[in-house]
Amino acid sequence: MDNDFEEEDRPTVDxxxxxxxxxxxxxxxxxxxxxxILIARGLVKVAVLAPSREGAWGGASTLTYSLASAAIALAATALLHLLLLTAPKPRRFFGWIMVLFTAISVVIPLSLGAALDARLATAIINLAIGLAITITLSGVAGSAIRPRRTTGSFEHESP
Structure with a gap:
């Protein structure tokens, strides 16, 4: 079952x-x-987000990148909630929007003037973050929608 729905069948959102x-x-x-970032800087020795002299952690920019990723996930949750409440085929639209945002986040670092290894590492990190958000929230959407209860049904309710 697709879990996408027409207006008259629109379930409630938990x-x-x-x-x-x-x-x-x-x-x-x-x-x-x-x-x-730890893999790129610590294992592969690619200076991503900070000069290599700052070690595997990479300084404040690592924390900033992490917090920005979390904020993007919350913004994606807000988008998903809006789509579930208003859009036809909300999960399909959410998937496409997130794939396109992820593609943008992968292409942007590739177009910058940094070293090729740093650009590739950043693009791969952005891809991993985008996929983590998209896949996880797609699953969350499936568990957060509830069928609308119709009145007058002949279903037997157990005690």
Missing amino acids: GARLWAGGAATAVTAGLTAIVG
Whole structure:
């Protein structure tokens, strides 16, 4: 079943469940950024987001990148909530919007004037963050929508 719906069939959205999942996605996105930077700087020795003399952690820019990733996940949650409440085929639109935003976040670092290895590492980190947000929130959307209960149904309610 697609879980996308027409207006008359529109289920209700469990906002608490959606935003709890969005918060968990924000943590996941932030940690994805940190892991990506640690791998790039610590294992592959690519000076991404800071000069290599700052070590694997990379200074304040690593924390900033992580917090920005978490904020983007929360913004994506808000977009998903809006689409679930208003759009036809909300999960399809959300998927396309997120794929396009992820593509932009991958292409931008590739077009900058930094060293090629730093550009590639940043693009790969951005891809990982975008996929983490998109895939996680797509799953959250499925668990946050509830079928609308119709009155007068013949369903038997258990005690």
